[in-house]
Amino acid sequence: MELPPLLLDRAAARPLAVQLAEGLRAATADGTLRAGDRLPSTRALAAALGVSRTVTAAAYEQLLAEGWVQGRRGAGTFVVDAPGRVVAAPGPPPRRAPAPALIDLSAGRPCVAALDRAAWRRAWRAAADPPADQEPDPVGVPAFRAAVVEHLLRHRGLPADPADLLATAGSTGAIAELARTLPAGSRVAAEEPGYQRAVAALRAAGLTVVPVPVDGEGLVVDALPAGLAAVYCTPAHQYPLGARLSAARRVALVERARADGFWVMEDDYDGEMRYDVAPLPLLAALGRDVVVHLGTCSKLLTPTLGAGWMVAPPGVRRAVLDQRERTGLRPPPAGQRVFAGLAAHGDLSRHVRRLRRELAARRQAAVAAVTGAGHRPIGDAAGAHVVVRLADGRAERAVREAAAARGVALDGLARHHVHRPGVAGVVLGYAGPSGPDLDRALAVVGEVLSGR
Template identity: 60%
Template structure:
């Protein structure tokens, strides 16, 4: 298998960094349960370090339960140990609370899972066949296939109101974020800073993003969110970047209002930090048109990240990034230096799917279906928090302990739920995703969840 980038800083213990990097890759999903790791000798050659370094890193991960050795076969990723906080299908871990086991889950109401029930299977097969007709590439495309970047630019114009021709392909929004994090950390070390840099993050917020920053050696500073999203006035001075989900805050579901968007962009310009805009499901609104992207308000200070994982499927591993020219150039330079590039297969499939008009048709069906599903969820579980957008709502409960009890009892009934506590909050609440199950499964599960929540 191809390992994710594992940058090593020679001024710090290499074995510790390597173990941290592999651990973060497992948490972030770049490494999955069952993946075979290179031998200690192979990895030492790849990273240009001694075998003592790689052996020590593997020994640490073996002791912690992240990997396992199989006699005669090698070292394999076990996944996230049960005692370790880790990401669910889309929300990530947090607050020291582990995700429940998938065993026994019949109906998954956790966030982050796309709705594939409305996917036109015939159109999907046509796109894959069209992608397979392409000739093999002779040279790597570090920016992404030109035709893919053009399709994404058209998508951003039609569905997000962003005019751009400078799209970079990524392996997904979190993969793109990890690239930006490594770039920020590298610049901090080049300046001889005591720390690689500080990134302000939403609290509660997306824990995979926090893991990506930590893996790059960046310090994260939590900033409170309220019913209107990120508290821009509470972003501290001296940060390198601010990470946010303005279209649909994860996990509370708020939409950052126009005055806060303007204030954030103005502060970024005045104080010299970047804004990292994760638009993970911004295409999904059911009431009014989305507010303008931060990237449209501040193209000189905003890095925009998007993905098809929530609107189509994570199978493609396809995302995109739009950044200020200096950041874009630096990212391309680093990709060429390290040989890192997004996979072309998923790009070809999405290009074919969109080129035939099937992506636009799929989005229309998806918005209609998820809007109706959200109405069902709200009717069953009200009061809930979250805009009429995306594919999850928050069901507030009186305490975190009560939320864990609901989650546990739902699991006994074969229903997978997520708790707000897992995303860094001490408040009580259940995060309910309604995209993953079929409509029939959702309707059958809601009465039981409502009863458990006291609705």
């Protein structure tokens, strides 16, 4: 076996054999060497340490006499459980048990409880069937791209061709890739309040983020300034306020993109989840020439897969692929293969239907808790969170602190702003907790919102 470092000081007064015995004894006492470990022969250890065999033999004899090691005829010398383990000196008094974890109602967490465990295991087994890749495909696993095309057509009404689609490492990873295709210093508009990880990815690429307000109809297209290279938005379910970009504004945004020469990043992070009416057509369906459609497995299934997709105009696809070729960065194929395995036998479509039913019921419970406390949630009947507007930042902090004191972590709107918060409130994510935890958390939400 490989021994721990054994330091011998040839200038010290203590004999080398004593130093060696002390080092081996300490390694046995602290668990670095364990019962049953075979020590090197005295000859091999002497050669490794650059000492005479007399030194190592004397050290082993001392340890044998003390009972730290045991010799077995024809097999070697082995570590045993020492008769008198060194007892550590008393340390500081034990710390108090940590407080129990809060029930987290943050937005953006997936509902993993809706996953069919049998289908999940089946998909992973299918993913392991193909031989190992020598290197990831820069475009994406063909079966994954075919599965995404079918998913987009069935659940998002977007006809696409596998040749139009690139695999990604999720929405934020795709935004980072797209950002690096733009010249440093380019101006990119983003919703305010909005998805701050997207903002961080844009800024990390050296881009200038221009916050643009949102209202009850989504992004205010008329507020877009001139000189933009791109616009990032969440039109199906604005994050975090929950509005749906109106049909008129969708048309206006596409027309503005064509007129001003910028392209639009459409983040469809939870577009499959609607509980009232059919979603409006995707921006990509209205403007394939100027819209980059982004999807992710993180909210639909789990971040474990680390997979997403991009449907983009030819020029954007070429720029992304050129960048992947230069940097060697590729979306990892394992999660893509699992997604394809889920889709192969209908498990993915069954999961989407099950998830819609589960989240619709959870949303109904969340809305009931909010309205029962005298508040009215804002946003469409979609996705996996609801928003409760509050008077100001002080009220937002008070509600969050009161909930935390009762074991519930609430997300506030303040952190979703680039500039000084213009709207206050809490975001209630209802997908992540287990059913019983969600029931307990919503009872607390009702209490703190009603001031009890």
